[in-house]
Amino acid sequence: MRSRISSYSVAMSEAGVVFVLSLLLVAATSGQEVQRGTGTIKGTVVDATPDCSPEKCEKLANCKSQEEATQVLREVLGGQPASGATVTVASRETKRTTVTDPHGRYAFTGLPTGPYTIYAVMIDSEGKPRWSAPRATQCDKTVPLVLHGEFITVSGRIVDPNGRPIVGAKVTGTLVPMSEVGVPETRGAVSGANGFYVLTGFEPVNLYRVAGYLNGGSLDAPGALQTQVEIRVQAEGFRQDPANVPRVPLIAETQLVPGLRLWKALAQHAATMGDAERWNEPQECPLPASRGNTITGIDIVLNL
Incomplete structure (x- = not known):
């Protein structure tokens, strides 16, 4: 399968630093708990x-039953409870931390009503x-948190109809679609002198969904990618046409x-189980250009 990989690169070390600093800034929002x-x-x-x-993939391909394959697939995809992770919840008035139990569970009680930001580190x-x-969340919600070692960055330029930044x-x-807790997950940036923008901190997509997307080459294919980033732009004196609101699949080079x-492992296992048609030859999928963990070239033209 051919993929369109751009030669352009954004230094991931810098993106990682920006993202970690954003976490620290969130944590610094009111260092003292003053309300209950x-x-x-x-x-x-x-x-x-x-x-x-x-x-691990060879083990999956050689599974003799669906039950065995399901267990190995869980091992491949990860998702084990994170014991001992530090969870922080913060608002303008309140900040608290706790540590997950052996089953990865956490709980905050006695919180004042209002919006919060929550994250975990381990x-x-x-x-x-x-x-x-x-x-982002509200009180009286159950918020699942997923730990990753790296995140996806989306970058591009904002230009006028003549290509000027x-x-x-x-x-x-x-x-999109909306998160499980009913609060839209967003990342923001402001375009620089050359119109360039960088959106950092998007969670990488589950590899099973990546394989499903590659399998069908369609966002509607069974098991395919369900998470995309919808990018909207506001600029004084300009407008973004609805037809020019990109939705970017969160699949990067890595x-x-x-x-x-x-x-390949899923296709081999399916063939062994007599279901070879389920996993077809990967198609020429409409993937964005990328380098490492950075999706590049998502340029947006604004009209006057």
Whole structure:
């Protein structure tokens, strides 16, 4: 399968620093807890680091039953409870932290009513940090948090009909469909002097969905990608036509190799089980250009 990979690159170390700093800024919002209420926020933290090694995929391909394959697939995809992760919930008036139990569960009680941001951080056995994307929520919600070692960045330029850069445009990327807690997940940026923008901190897509997307080449295919980023832009004196609101599949270069490896293992297992037609030859999928974990070239033209 051919993929359109751009030669353009954004330094992921810088993007990672920006994202981590954003977490620290959230945590710094009012360092003292000054109010108590009756609200609760609870949930479970899981570590979604996949193990899509050749050995694990070969084990999946050679499974003799669907039950065995399901168990191995869980091992490949990750998603085990994260014991000992530090969870922080913060608002303008309140900040609290807690640690997950052996089952990855956490709970905050006695919270004042209002909007909150919540996220989790953990150091793995190799000393590497994993963190969840900050999520907006309200009291009395169950908020699942997913830890990742790296996140996806989306970048591009905002220009006028003549290709001239638009400076100071407000760019908002919203995950679609809406999150499980009913609050849209968004990332924001402002275009720079050359019209360039960078949206950081998008969670990578589950590799099973990546394999499904590669399998069908359609956002509507069974098992296909369900999470995209819808990008809207506001700039004084300009407008964004509805037909020019891109929806970007969250698949970057680093996910293609493990995604294809998983697809091959699933196809081999399906053939063994007499269901070879379920996983077809990967198609020329409409993937955005990318480099590493950065999706590039998402340029948007605004009209006068």
